[in-house]
Amino acid sequence: AQTVTQSQPEMSVQEAETVTLSCTYDTSESDYYLFWYKQPPSRQMILVIRQEAYKQQNATENRFSVNFQKAAKSFSLKISDSQLGDAAMYFCAYSGNTGNQFYFGTGTSLTVIP
Amino acid sequence: DTAVSQTPKYLVTQMGNDKSIKCEQNLGHDTMYWYKQDSKKFLKIMFSYNNKELIINETVPNRFSPKSPDKAHLNLHINSLELGDSAVYFCASTDRGGGTEAFFGQGTRLTVV
Numbered sequence: 001a002q003t004v005t006q007s008q009p010e011m012s013v014q015e016a017e018t019v020t021l022s023c024t025y026d027t028s029e030s031d032y033y034l035f036w037y038k039q040p041p042s043r044q045m046i047l048v049i050r051q052e053a054y055k056q057q058n059a060t061e062n063r064f065s066v067n068f069q070k071a072a073k074s075f076s077l078k079i080s081d082s083q084l085g086d087a088a089m090y091f092c093a094y095s096g097n098t099g100n101q102f103y104f105g106t107g108t109s110l111t112v113i114p
Numbered sequence: 115d116t117a118v119s120q121t122p123k124y125l126v127t128q129m130g131n132d133k134s135i136k137c138e139q140n141l142g143h144d145t146m147y148w149y150k151q152d153s154k155k156f157l158k159i160m161f162s163y164n165n166k167e168l169i170i171n172e173t174v175p176n177r178f179s180p181k182s183p184d185k186a187h188l189n190l191h192i193n194s195l196e197l198g199d200s201a202v203y204f205c206a207s208t209d210r211g212g213g214t215e216a217f218f219g220q221g222t223r224l225t226v227v
Contacts, residue, residue, distance in 0.1 A: 035215060039155075043202060045218035089155050093216070095208070101170065102147060102208060102216045104157040 006105035023092030120219035137205030144210040146188040
């Protein structure tokens with residue numbers, strides 16, 4: 001099984017500030033996909049952003065962007081202009097090329113301070 | 115129209131009972147999963163099915179048995195429930211091949227008393 005590691009169990013950020021959540025992973029595959037999911041208190045899993053390993057360009061979605069370092073096997077999420085609604089658990093996830101695997105990190109709980 | 119639906123949303127039962135959680139997806143996806151989310155919010159993959167065929171079976175007690183009657187359904191049956199089985203169970207699905215996001219059900223909170 002692939003491993004996905006999130007070393008920050010909890011993070012906090014002031015409203016309107018920027019925060020970066022870390023994720024590293026371990027794989028022997030050359031072609032794979034990485035994701036960040038958000039889980040608010042409602043417990044619904046919501047896709048935040050997606051990155052293809054073969055693409056060098058970092059993915060961005062509005063206030064959310066990633067820093068993908070393939071050689072280092074690192075995939076961090078940057079949230080700019082943090083809003084109260086960003087408060088949630090954030091999970092980093094790995095999917096192999098076959099699509100039969102979908103592994104998650106242990107999650108980072110993000111608190112947004114007004 | 116819900117993409118991945120699980121029933122029930124909440125389940126409270128006594129130790130030793132047998133219970134089932136149902137999952138259905140209307141996305142036409144080929145792969146379905148069961149995840150267990152414990153009290154620390156860790157999402158652990160339990161099973162992965164592709165076109166009704168078991169692909170991944172992580173270290174899960176034999177009391178847990180998935181059943182996939184067709185590729186749109188993946189049910190989870192749990193025998194002889196234990197206190198440690200209390201958790202939120204998520205069903206998810208992905209399309210064939212890598213790269214597509216996983217779509218999740220709303221989760222089933224199982225409480226064993």
